[in-house]
Amino acid sequence: MIRWKAVGPLACFAALGLVAWWLFADRIARRTLETVGSAALGAKVEIRDVELRLARGRVAIRGLTVASPFEALENLLQADELVADLALAPLLEKKVVIDRLAAKGLRFGTPRATDGRIPGSSSGLMDRAKDFAGRLPVPALQLATGKIDIARLDPARLETPAAARALGARVDSVRQAWDEGLAGLDVSATVDSGVQMAERLRRAKGGPPDLKLLGDARRTLDRVKQTGTRLTALERTVRTGTTLLETGVAGLEDAKRRDYALGQTLLQLPSLDAADIGAALFGRAAVERFQRALYWAELGRRYMPPGLLPKAEAGPRRARRAGSTVRFPRAGAYPAFLLRSGELSFQLAGAGAGDRAEPRAYAAQVAGLTSDPALYGRPATLSASAPGVRAAALLDHVHATPRDTAAASLAGLTLPELTLPQLPVRLAPGRGSATLSFALAGDSIRARWSLRADGVRWARDTAQAATAPLGDVVWRAVSGIPSLEVSAGLAGTLARPRLTVSSNLDRVVAERIRALVGDEVVAAERKMRGRVDSIVEREARPARAAARSVTADVPRRLAAERARLDGVRRTLEQRLKDLTRLPGIRLP
Amino acid sequence: MLLKLLQSFFKALHSEGAPGQVAAGIALGSILGLTPLLNLHNGVVFALIVLLDVSFPGALLGWALFVPVGCLLDPAFDWLGQRLLLDTPALTPLWTGLYNTPVVPLTNFNNTVVLGSLVCALALWPPLFVASRWGVARYRATVAERVRSSRLYRALAASKLYAAYRLFRP
Numbered sequence: 001m002i003r004w005k006a007v008g009p010l011a012c013f014a015a016l017g018l019v020a021w022w023l024f025a026d027r028i029a030r031r032t033l034e035t036v037g038s039a040a041l042g043a044k045v046e047i048r049d050v051e052l053r054l055a056r057g058r059v060a061i062r063g064l065t066v067a068s069p070f071e072a073l074e075n076l077l078q079a080d081e082l083v084a085d086l087a088l089a090p091l092l093e094k095k096v097v098i099d100r101l102a103a104k105g106l107r108f109g110t111p112r113a114t115d116g117r118i119p120g121s122s123s124g125l126m127d128r129a130k131d132f133a134g135r136l137p138v139p140a141l142q143l144a145t146g147k148i149d150i151a152r153l154d155p156a157r158l159e160t161p162a163a164a165r166a167l168g169a170r171v172d173s174v175r176q177a178w179d180e181g182l183a184g185l186d187v188s189a190t191v192d193s194g195v196q197m198a199e200r201l202r203r204a205k206g207g208p209p210d211l212k213l214l215g216d217a218r219r220t221l222d223r224v225k226q227t228g229t230r231l232t233a234l235e236r237t238v239r240t241g242t243t244l245l246e247t248g249v250a251g252l253e254d255a256k257r258r259d260y261a262l263g264q265t266l267l268q269l270p271s272l273d274a275a276d277i278g279a280a281l282f283g284r285a286a287v288e289r290f291q292r293a294l295y296w297a298e299l300g301r302r303y304m305p306p307g308l309l310p311k312a313e314a315g316p317r318r319a320r321r322a323g324s325t326v327r328f329p330r331a332g333a334y335p336a337f338l339l340r341s342g343e344l345s346f347q348l349a350g351a352g353a354g355d356r357a358e359p360r361a362y363a364a365q366v367a368g369l370t371s372d373p374a375l376y377g378r379p380a381t382l383s384a385s386a387p388g389v390r391a392a393a394l395l396d397h398v399h400a401t402p403r404d405t406a407a408a409s410l411a412g413l414t415l416p417e418l419t420l421p422q423l424p425v426r427l428a429p430g431r432g433s434a435t436l437s438f439a440l441a442g443d444s445i446r447a448r449w450s451l452r453a454d455g456v457r458w459a460r461d462t463a464q465a466a467t468a469p470l471g472d473v474v475w476r477a478v479s480g481i482p483s484l485e486v487s488a489g490l491a492g493t494l495a496r497p498r499l500t501v502s503s504n505l506d507r508v509v510a511e512r513i514r515a516l517v518g519d520e521v522v523a524a525e526r527k528m529r530g531r532v533d534s535i536v537e538r539e540a541r542p543a544r545a546a547a548r549s550v551t552a553d554v555p556r557r558l559a560a561e562r563a564r565l566d567g568v569r570r571t572l573e574q575r576l577k578d579l580t581r582l583p584g585i586r587l588p
Numbered sequence: 589m590l591l592k593l594l595q596s597f598f599k600a601l602h603s604e605g606a607p608g609q610v611a612a613g614i615a616l617g618s619i620l621g622l623t624p625l626l627n628l629h630n631g632v633v634f635a636l637i638v639l640l641d642v643s644f645p646g647a648l649l650g651w652a653l654f655v656p657v658g659c660l661l662d663p664a665f666d667w668l669g670q671r672l673l674l675d676t677p678a679l680t681p682l683w684t685g686l687y688n689t690p691v692v693p694l695t696n697f698n699n700t701v702v703l704g705s706l707v708c709a710l711a712l713w714p715p716l717f718v719a720s721r722w723g724v725a726r727y728r729a730t731v732a733e734r735v736r737s738s739r740l741y742r743a744l745a746a747s748k749l750y751a752a753y754r755l756f757r758p
Contacts, residue, residue: 001641321662323701
């Protein structure tokens, strides 16, 4: 039964809805873009206005500001205007396909008045990137002051005692197994019966041939040979076991080296190796760059996952529970989001004289940015090139194992200032060149950052100088150096990354420190090593001795048994040969 | 809000509509209350409430009564939606087909809370309709007259909302 009188009010209601859409759609779209963008990036996304012209398939976003997720008072980018040409049909499937995007007036790294970071909003990606950075050991360039407190060395954190206990247990079990194996062979009984048989054969020589005796002799010889074969197998086992125990002993030395390193970290003793100096001076700067690159790569993986399986993500924010919204990509259908191609114009500091050089406009292209790379079938690419600037990135999430690569180089541009960590020294590289390359395949990571500048200006923070004992040393070492070359490499996996950093300052600073405080540091290191030794050797020495004992003793015993067996075998064979050589005797 | 709820409650019970019309209104309104409101399917439900000869106050009553129930049951809806959308491979082709069909994704069916609550609301509809019809009939047969003559009811009936309600009464 239809209530016809309600058709009019319902039509009015629908018309009101359309009017509300016409009035508020731009505002709703702006709010939605800000909310979604902020949640995705972990930093505030602010938009001045959005103009929706769905009939013409065009959306214009003006005054876009994206805060940096890393720096409190810095914007990641600002854009004067972004104009997107949308495909209309996918909108009916709640999918956004942008055929072409034009971005004008992009600016990077501009300052902002308030902190734009939103803690915890990037679904743990920032925490993961920070955890990764925390796994990269960056030594501290500082001297131990006052009395060295060796009691802080917690024996429970040392690796060697545990390794020694494990080795000791392994030695015991191996020794027991070998002893049982040797006892099971019963070589003595075999040798004794062989000797007796040889004696009987010797006595039988010259007498009438005794076929039964010859048969017994052959059986005895066979038993001797079988025992020899089993002894050979045992020797093989012992050789393998010996190798394992020797590896275990070598492992003790490795563990001890790690314990020394742990002790050194606890005592905050600076290493005098040039490589460590480089890591101490520029490790943090390198890690910061690698961490950022990893964050963006992980963000790409989060929102551009490989494969065609259903993908769940957090539902829309509302008063009620958000739940999860699941996407069901299907081959041949539109992805939930696709940017076919985009043209970006952006500005970077100019290469003119001084820091106040006018920004210069450059252009870049982006293509294939999609939420479902497997549907699009091609990797996303981004490239930018201009005099002095080259950048390219390729996000290949088409296959099961995602591969992300990016490389950028800047030349002839003013490089940002660097602060040497925990030291009252700052350096302004001035104009120079910098490169960053980054590759993440599955969880294997490889990255390199290098910096080169020939007009370095050094500045000293006099307020901080009094509190940093090494500041004066480093300042005197580096302040006269006009050029800077830094190279940092990252390799390994996300779980076990390895960082190497070197610079042209390493050797200079290391020699300076060595000359000034090297003796004290070496003495402190020796003292620390002594303390580590006193703890670890209590368990390591007996384990090592037991391993050496068993690896020397058992093979010696085996060799002795082997000699006895071989001797009796040769005797028996000789006696048999002598007997069977008699004329007229035919052996069965 | 409480006043409106009371008005809806009494007006639905005392409307001239048959118990079946009131019950259908309550059952349809329960869909609005149990599922997240701003979704396309609720537009359809709203149109049905307005166009079909069901009790509009009954629908308002059902909506008002089931909003808190929906909020309380959201974790259960989320769980059910998860089971249906992600943990039942047999249904994946169905969801994939719907997800890639024009207009259907605008219903947000692929949200766990929306799907879970909609399935529950549709499953509850028949028993709720039957129970409401029985309840309204029993109410009218027993205590309706006493309530109608009470001062509270007369005060509610005299309010402005009553006039608006009369436009949609069955």
